[in-house]
Amino acid sequence: MTLPPDPSLRELLELIATGKLVGDALKEAKKKIKELWERREYGFTPDPELANELQRISKSDAYKRMKDCIGHHHFLSLIKLGLRIAELSDEGRVETIAKIKNSVYEKYGIRGVRILNMGGTGVLLEIIKYLSQLKMEKNYTQRDMAEKFEEIIDKWTEITIFHRAEHGQTVLRNTIIRYMEISRELFFVFASGVAGDQAKKVIADLSNNNEIRKRGYIFNLYERKEDMTGRLLYTWIFQKLS
Amino acid sequence: MGDTEIKFEKIGIEERKVLLDILGYEVNEDGIIIDKNTGEEYRDPITGDVVFIENASILPGSTVIINTSELTLSEYITKYLE
Numbered sequence: 019m020t021l022p023p024d025p026s027l028r029e030l031l032e033l034i035a036t037g038k039l040v041g042d043a044l045k046e047a048k049k050k051i052k053e054l055w056e057r058r059e060y061g062f063t064p065d066p067e068l069a070n071e072l073q074r075i076s077k078s079d080a081y082k083r084m085k086d087c088i089g090h091h092h093f094l095s096l097i098k099l100g101l102r103i104a105e106l107s108d109e110g111r112v113e114t115i116a117k118i119k120n121s122v123y124e125k126y127g128i129r130g131v132r133i134l135n136m137g138g139t140g141v142l143l144e145i146i147k148y149l150s151q152l153k154m155e156k157n158y159t160q161r162d163m164a165e166k167f168e169e170i171i172d173k174w175t176e177i178t179i180f181h182r183a184e185h186g187q188t189v190l191r192n193t194i195i196r197y198m199e200i201s202r203e204l205f206f207v208f209a210s211g212v213a214g215d216q217a218k219k220v221i222a223d224l225s226n227n228n229e230i231r232k233r234g235y236i237f238n239l240y241e242r243k244e245d246m247t248g249r250l251l252y253t254w255i256f257q258k259l260s
Numbered sequence: 261m262g263d264t265e266i267k268f269e270k271i272g273i274e275e276r277k278v279l280l281d282i283l284g285y286e287v288n289e290d291g292i293i294i295d296k297n298t299g300e301e302y303r304d305p306i307t308g309d310v311v312f313i314e315n316a317s318i319l320p321g322s323t324v325i326i327n328t329s330e331l332t333l334s335e336y337i338t339k340y341l342e
Contacts, residue, residue: 028271035274053284058321061268062276064314064328069268072330072337083342095338099330114330121331 021046027054073103080143083150088167089160096122096130100137107138141208144240144253163199170204176204181209181217190220197256198233206255208245214252221254234259261300266320266341273313283323285312293325306332306339 019038032049033039035226039047054060063069065104075081075098085099099118106115123132137143145167153163157194170177178196181190197205209217221237224230230237240253269278277287280333285302286294293302293311301310304326317328327330 029270031275031278032269034278035272040280048282051279055279055322059267060277061266061318061320062271062334063268063317064270065269065317065333068328068330069333069337070318072334073266073268073341076337076342090342095331095334095340098334098338100331102334118330123328124330140341172340 019043021050021249025050027051027060030054038116042235072102080098080146084146087146087149087153087160091160091164091167093130093167093228096126096133096250097137097142100133100142103137104140104142107140132171132174139208140242140251141206141253142240144206144255147240148238148255177205179205179207181207181213183212183216185213187220189215189222190217192254193231194220194224198230198235198258201258202256203258205256207256208251210249210251214250217252217254230256268317276313276316276318279318280316280325285316285325291296304332306335 019033019040020043021033025033025047030051034044034047034051038169061069072119077099081101085094088094099122103115103118106118115134119131120136122134133142137146149163151165152158152166156162158166162205177197179190194207207217207221221230221239225237235256235258237254237256240255241250241254272312280287281292284296286296287338288294291312291314293313293316294310294316294326295302302325304311306326307322309327311325311327312314317326317333317336318326319326322340324336
């Protein structure tokens with residue numbers, strides 16, 4: 019059998035695998051496979067959907083902004099997975115998320131899992147916006163931004179307030195004031211649904227009463243659709259003015 | 261490689277074996293990929309583990325083969341395709 023005209027890589031592999039090629043035709047096919055392979059146009063994987071999905075995330079605006087912020091940092095692959103987990107969470111893919119977390123924990127420990135959790139709660143997108151804006155405003159280098167990001171990961175439990183409705187407005191108000199009084203350079207408040215409405219009221223009151231500015235802080239509010247129910251997740255980022 | 265778009269596809273085990281053979285590998289009776297030059301088990305450059313043919317991703321234009329998981333594919337794409 020001779021080779022068909024302009025065979026694809028897949029066709030050539032199939033022809034050889036089925037044993038239809040011998041002698042010169044086989045040699046020619048192998049040579050052609052090498053040439054096509056070196057063009058770097060194809061990869062083969064048992065899970066092409068996943069590989070193509072990860073490539074799509076690599077080209078997303080959020081990922082590109084983060085890469086622009088921190089450069090070729092060793093956490094970039096986890097940021098990619100964090101953004102993927104944000105989508106998997108929307109789809110309710112709990113088992114897949116658990117598998118990813120296990121493998122990340124084994125290799126990167128709790129810091130890696132925190133990045134994934136940031137993705138799962140939707141916070142990662144807000145952190146990317148925050149870091150991107152900070153880099154532009156302060157003209158920070160990628161190394162500065164990588165340090166900022168690592169600091170956020172390391173201090174995550176100290177600098178986050180996940181407000182729930184049962185905590186009540188007074189608890190939230192007091193916690194925010196306490197964080198400002200102990201001079202946290204940066205902290206986040208997250209809330210959604212009824213808790214989000216409570217938090218909006220508390221923070222608006224603090225702002226209107228000048229309780230935030232007088233302590234040397236500013237804040238920004240980001241909101242995004244949290245899940246398939248369409249609930250809004252509110253994120254407030256408080257920053258101490260230098 | 262910048263922003264080059266690579267098309268990832270699935271091929272059968274026999275086709276994978278053909279490509280691996282051309283790239284300098286063979287598969288032993290346990291399904292583990294072996295480096296034909298050294299006769300030793302090939303190791304995933306990301307995890308350091310042996311690679312089984314059933315779970316092998318053969319990556320674009322190279323002789324890099326990895327065990328396929330969300331983490332390894334993400335690491336590979338970040339390291340080699342961006």
